[in-house]
Amino acid sequence: MSQANHSTRRTLLKAGATSAALGVLGAPAIVRAQSGPKIRIGYWPIAAGLPFYSAIELGYFKEAGLDVEALKFAGAQQVMEAVLSGRADGTSNGTGSANIAIGEIAQPGTFKIFCSNPSNAKNVLDEVIVPVNSPAKTMADLKGKRVASGPGIQNVTLAKTVLERGGATGATVVELPIGQHVAALAAGQVDGAYTLEPTGTIGRMNGTTRVLEPGVIARYVLGDPMAPWFGGSASLSSEFIKKNPDAAKKFIAAYGKGVNYVRTKSVEARKYLKGYTAIEGALTGEVPLAAYTMYNEFTPADVAHFQKFFDLFSEKGIFTSRLMVDSMLYKG
Template sequence: MSPAPRSLHQPTRRHLLQAGSTLALAAPAVLRAQSGPKIRIGYWPIAAGLPFYAAVEMGFFKEAGLNVEVQRHAGAQQIMEAMLSDRCDGSANGTGSANIAIGELAAPGTFKIFCSNPSNAKYVLDEVLVPSASPAKVMADLKGKRIASGPGIQNVTLAKTVLERGGATGATVIELPIGQHVAALAAGQVDGCYTLEPTGTIGRLNSSTRVLEAGVISRYVLGDPMAPWFGGSASLTSAFIKKYPAEAQKFIAAYAKGVAHVRSKPADARQYLKGYTAIEGPLTGEVPLAAYTLYNEFTAADIAHFQKFFDLFSDKGIFASRLVVDSMLYKA
């Protein structure tokens, strides 16, 4: 069993850069164009990164003449740290927005969000799972239980908040790599987990876990099951945008083609979860998909919900100061 999460105090830029080397594992594809800068994009292997996976596999970046290097990372925090230390130029959707925000607070002006992936009770990304045989019916039934969450500040903070507000007082939150959640539940190592898709689908299809409740951040943090939770975001560093403005615009346009494909042909796009997540073959058709909001599609209401999410971290003292979401949104 993994140890309890480390202190969630606000880190400095130096601490972030000394946190350890980033896991840049072998990725399903690396596209090399004839010329131009290498655009290093990090992703975390969850379903929300689908527009990026589709854009890579369908050749949208290559068609735009872009040299995109795909970097697979162990978690959202590692992607943020790589961007902060100039080992990565951007993040794919699914990278924790609060993780990006912590990097922004450590080095103001570094990160620009150009696409976010809102989820809720309809467009499911976040969920609490329990073993199939668990007697738990509602969140409060997890009182005093051992609950796993994905690694990093965003996951741990949200897991604790959901449990507290759902009545599961006294629960212990344990950081555990998201790919181990189903196995840990099946083995009885934990009694539940706050996790992200495709974890719930994997557990459901092998009959080892079931969803206790989905869309938990919208309900327990934003106060409305249908409110958009902008939990993950695609971004570029300001340094890359400033140095290569033309390539940055081309990259965002090609990425937007990936978003458009997911929106218009979700059944076809699902095949690109293979190789990037733990879902393969026909099982890709079972995964619920998040929605996507591009930088020029945010409404005032969207930004207000996004801000409420960030304010949770300010209120809990994890952010050293209040961070205004609008200041981080990419402006063409």
């Protein structure tokens, strides 16, 4: 989204909040206080953030009397760092769960996950793609090749693990912004890419790349192509929840309405990808969507799969200590 559009959106949000406040000037102080604090939510511009984009555009937060500001960041790491530094109050779906976990280890008790976006071979977010004319048929065919991954420790660690477990020994992982993956493959700069949607769809639609394998984290990290990989999560900071318990509950309920809208009206919801992500035009109807699990929908099996994902980062020495997922889930 352009800076101008961001500015306009923020102005509209502020105007809405100001109008709401003006409407209750003659009311008791307790009513005026309901307009509450500004809630600053960081997001990474990928498809998985759709419930958040939808909730803003459909006015779900405004209906709840909330003033929500969407803050766009170049990567999931920056979203997490904004919460740690107090520049944001939470994260939208699509923010890397391992990035959030690294923040949690740095400052224990900071993040409470209230919604996660699981993906697998059916609900595709993650995939390995290759040039359309590549001879590669399996992951092992990328042995000794140069393979791109998105920036940041979560992407790089997962790319290396997928290649290693898929038999692509000796592959070199090259960090590249996800928006450059298709162009790098088309130009022959890399031989493959561990990437996230909509990259695979963009490459397929412009005829330059094809998917070698979808849902690779479920298969190679969790051991089952249909297992839920809770790769991205929406969260609020514990400090915000503690200081603003009512606003936090209203925010999570309004966000949940966004999740329900995406679940029940996915075709209509897709238009809200435009402006928040690089997805527009015919692409909005083609890009696969992640699934969503709210805090009160997690089953013991879900938590176990989530934990297995986190444990990979402990095993690789990226997490300095084992982090228990259950301690980070919002309890309502």
